[in-house]
Amino acid sequence: MMEEVDLDCRGLKCPEPVMRTKKALQTAGGSFTVLVDNQAARDNVSRFARTAGCEVKVSDAQGGFLLELIPGAVKPEEMPRSGEMRCDAETVTVFFISSDEIGTGDRELGTTLMKAFLYASSESEDVPARAVFMNSGVRLVTENDETVAHMKRLEERGVELLVCGTCLEYYGLADELRVGRVSNMYEIQSALVGADRLVSI
Amino acid sequence: MGPGDLEKLLARLPEETAPRLLSSIRTGEDAGVYLLSEGLALVQTVDLFPPIVDEPYAFGQIAAANALSDVYAMGGKPLTALNILGYPCGLDLEVLEKILRGGQDKVHEAGAVIAGGHTLEDEELKYGLAVTGVVDPGKMTTIGGARDGDVLLLTKPIGTGILATALKAGLIAEGEMADAIESMRALNREAAEVLAGFRLHACTDVTGFGLAGHLYEMARASGASAEIWASQVPLFERTLEMVSMGMVPEGQSRNRANVKDLELSRWEGDEKVIDCLFDPQTSGGLLAAVDPADSDIALGELRAGPCPRASAVGVVLQQSPRRLSVRRGGSA
Numbered sequence: 001m002m003e004e005v006d007l008d009c010r011g012l013k014c015p016e017p018v019m020r021t022k023k024a025l026q027t028a029g030g031s032f033t034v035l036v037d038n039q040a041a042r043d044n045v046s047r048f049a050r051t052a053g054c055e056v057k058v059s060d061a062q063g064g065f066l067l068e069l070i071p072g073a074v075k076p077e078e079m080p081r082s083g084e085m086r087c088d089a090e091t092v093t094v095f096f097i098s099s100d101e102i103g104t105g106d107r108e109l110g111t112t113l114m115k116a117f118l119y120a121s122s123e124s125e126d127v128p129a130r131a132v133f134m135n136s137g138v139r140l141v142t143e144n145d146e147t148v149a150h151m152k153r154l155e156e157r158g159v160e161l162l163v164c165g166t167c168l169e170y171y172g173l174a175d176e177l178r179v180g181r182v183s184n185m186y187e188i189q190s191a192l193v194g195a196d197r198l199v200s201i
Numbered sequence: 202m203g204p205g206d207l208e209k210l211l212a213r214l215p216e217e218t219a220p221r222l223l224s225s226i227r228t229g230e231d232a233g234v235y236l237l238s239e240g241l242a243l244v245q246t247v248d249l250f251p252p253i254v255d256e257p258y259a260f261g262q263i264a265a266a267n268a269l270s271d272v273y274a275m276g277g278k279p280l281t282a283l284n285i286l287g288y289p290c291g292l293d294l295e296v297l298e299k300i301l302r303g304g305q306d307k308v309h310e311a312g313a314v315i316a317g318g319h320t321l322e323d324e325e326l327k328y329g330l331a332v333t334g335v336v337d338p339g340k341m342t343t344i345g346g347a348r349d350g351d352v353l354l355l356t357k358p359i360g361t362g363i364l365a366t367a368l369k370a371g372l373i374a375e376g377e378m379a380d381a382i383e384s385m386r387a388l389n390r391e392a393a394e395v396l397a398g399f400r401l402h403a404c405t406d407v408t409g410f411g412l413a414g415h416l417y418e419m420a421r422a423s424g425a426s427a428e429i430w431a432s433q434v435p436l437f438e439r440t441l442e443m444v445s446m447g448m449v450p451e452g453q454s455r456n457r458a459n460v461k462d463l464e465l466s467r468w469e470g471d472e473k474v475i476d477c478l479f480d481p482q483t484s485g486g487l488l489a490a491v492d493p494a495d496s497d498i499a500l501g502e503l504r505a506g507p508c509p510r511a512s513a514v515g516v517v518l519q520q521s522p523r524r525l526s527v528r529r530g531g532s533a
Binding site for chain 1: 350352366367369370371372430432433444445446447448449450451453454493496497500513516518528529
């Protein structure tokens with residue numbers, strides 16, 4: 001049995017299905033159904049209806065898609081994300097490591113603290129999305145065996161290690177990179193500004 | 202036609218393999234390149250489409266800028282152009298005159314001439330041009346030379362497909378997409394000239410496959426992976442709003458379906474921006490893979506000069522398996 005469809009938009013090209021849905025929504029008393037025959041129309045009618053505050057239920061039907069629109073079910077500011085998109089919603093943490101030691105004071109203490117911090121990070125359950133190494137921080141991924149080992153462990157766990165190319169050049173370490181990859185100021189700027197949580201060490 | 206279908210169609214035909222044919226659609230290039238003599242090759246390209254804006258003169262300019270763009274993307278210089286005009290019976294001659302005048306003025310601005318053309322009766326109005334130019338094969342830029350670490354520079358904002366759909370639907374007036382119209386009718390010549398002064402490893406113009414689609418083709422031809430920093434991608438005004446209104450053109454989903462190895466990594470970003478990355482563009486900007494040591498200065502020169510909204514939108518990476526990643530990148 002074929003259910004009664006309120007608005008048949010089969011055979012119509014974008015943006016026509018959206019325009020008809022828009023018009024229908026203005027006079028609709030309650031929920032109503034829209035039938036479309038292609039993915040683009042399905043996505044566009046869904047996008048529009050959600051923006052207009054409708055809840056949208058999509059099902060396969062008659063070689064196309066049946067969309068049930070329930071007006072007023074969602075406040076526009078609580079609009080759900082499109083169901084098709086699978087974006088990882090976790091917080092993006094970025095470590096910004098601009099020195100080979102932690103804090104200012106005794107150098108031996110500072111480097112020991114850095115080693116301990118990187119070891120702890122490599123063992124922690126909460127790893128960052130990426131770590132950025134600048135200035136003398138590049139020593140930690142080049143000439144320091146211990147920290148290189150910790151960083152390899154982090155990289156194995158999916159952490160992206162971005163190492164400042166200019167800094168490697170400056171310290172004469174361009175050929176010594178042992179973990180992570182050479183990066184540039186655009187990418188680094190973008191990683192820092194794009195972090196939800198930036199941890200500067 | 203979407204990139205996937207086009208590839209299938211071409212696979213049914215015998216491949217052209219003349220030794221002088223330096224590049225063609227089979228190598229994913231924007232234009233065909235044919236070697237004439239040492240240091241001199243012919244560049245040929247053709248494009249036509251129905252009106253994207255209502256104003257006929259602007260449509261003519263846009264169609265010509267779009268057709269000429271393939272020559273600039275390869276580092277060439279256009280010489281001649283042939284008009285192709287499909288018109289519905291009974292259409293006012295004045296409209297056709299304005300379209301052709303727009304095209305002619307743009308071709309002249311490019312330093313080329315209209316050498317002729319062809320008209321045919323058609324249900325829907327269409328205009329475009331076949332452009333012929335020259336390039337030094339030694340200095341030619343292809344899509345296959347991108348290297349690990351190259352910074353991806355984009356010279357114009359994106360969103361023309363979405364805005365044209367919204368215009369068609371009457372959700373925006375032509376005046377509300379003035380920045381997009383201005384951009385579509387701007388030649389890519391000066392941008393190409395700026396880029397030619399740097400270590401430019403690969404270049405293409407952003408058109409029907411969308412920014413992400415063309416980058417995917419570039420990465421594939423270069424044997425590399427690539428990453429887009431979505432928040433760094435410049436958009437025309439009102440583009441995101443029109444995505445929310447359901448004004449995404451049909452070609453967008455074909456473009457998206459064609460990118461098989463798409464990774465949306467660690468990014469909780471707005472899917473509306475991702476929708477824009479696959480939006481088919483008309484007369485889009487150049488997408489250039491520039492050596493990271495040059496990219497800062499190249500971007501500065503583009504912004505200070507012909508392309509105020511140019512941006513570094515991503516990076517070429519040597520990753521395996523090969524993929525196109527989209528992450529949020531910077532602010533916005």
